Amino acid sequence: MKVKIINSSSFELPSYGSAGAAGMDLRSEVDVVLWPGLTEVVGTGIRIQLPKGYEAQIRSRSGLASRGICVANSPGTIDEDYRGEIKVILINHTNRCHKVFAGDRIAQLVVAPVTRVEWVKVETLDDTERAAGGLGSTGVR
Ligand SMILES: O=c1ccn([C@H]2C[C@H](O)[C@@H](COP(=O)(O)OP(=O)(O)OP(=O)(O)O)O2)c(=O)[nH]1
Numbered sequence: 001m002k003v004k005i006i007n008s009s010s011f012e013l014p015s016y017g018s019a020g021a022a023g024m025d026l027r028s029e030v031d032v033v034l035w036p037g038l039t040e041v042v043g044t045g046i047r048i049q050l051p052k053g054y055e056a057q058i059r060s061r062s063g064l065a066s067r068g069i070c071v072a073n074s075p076g077t078i079d080e081d082y083r084g085e086i087k088v089i090l091i092n093h094t095n096r097c098h099k100v101f102a103g104d105r106i107a108q109l110v111v112a113p114v115t116r117v118e119w120v121k122v123e124t125l126d127d128t129e130r131a132a133g134g135l136g137s138t139g140v141r
């Protein structure tokens, strides 16, 4: 997949953390402080060109999420036609400041196929057993 490094040539590209990892770990390009309860948009220093028919999802790393540092819009959507810097919207759910240093792995990028549909306007939809039941209609436990 094509990647453009925005600033430094010694920049470490996102990489898979294990042989079977679904996501590549994204690194912060900057030092930044995440204030308690607030979001911060954090640059990763890369621009990418997704293969046709694919999107990328930005997801939290569980190790950080378990300590209250999450991707606010997880999964963030990177469109196939986006050519800007990949940015990670982090939120600090804790009551303390959290420091991110340049090079820290802050999120993960999962590349996934996209399905697109076209609308067909109708008057009725096929019946199902569920019908309009939702929001816990099958029970909560
Ligand atoms: O976490 C994210 C989410 C989005 N983007 C970039 C890539 C994506 O293709 C573009 C638009 O994202 P989205 O469609 O989620 O945001 P929007 O609020 O609908 O903005 P737009 O009007 O630009 O589509 O912003 C990021 O860099 N990080």
Ligand SMILES: [Mg+2]
Pocket: none
């Ligand atoms: Mg959009």
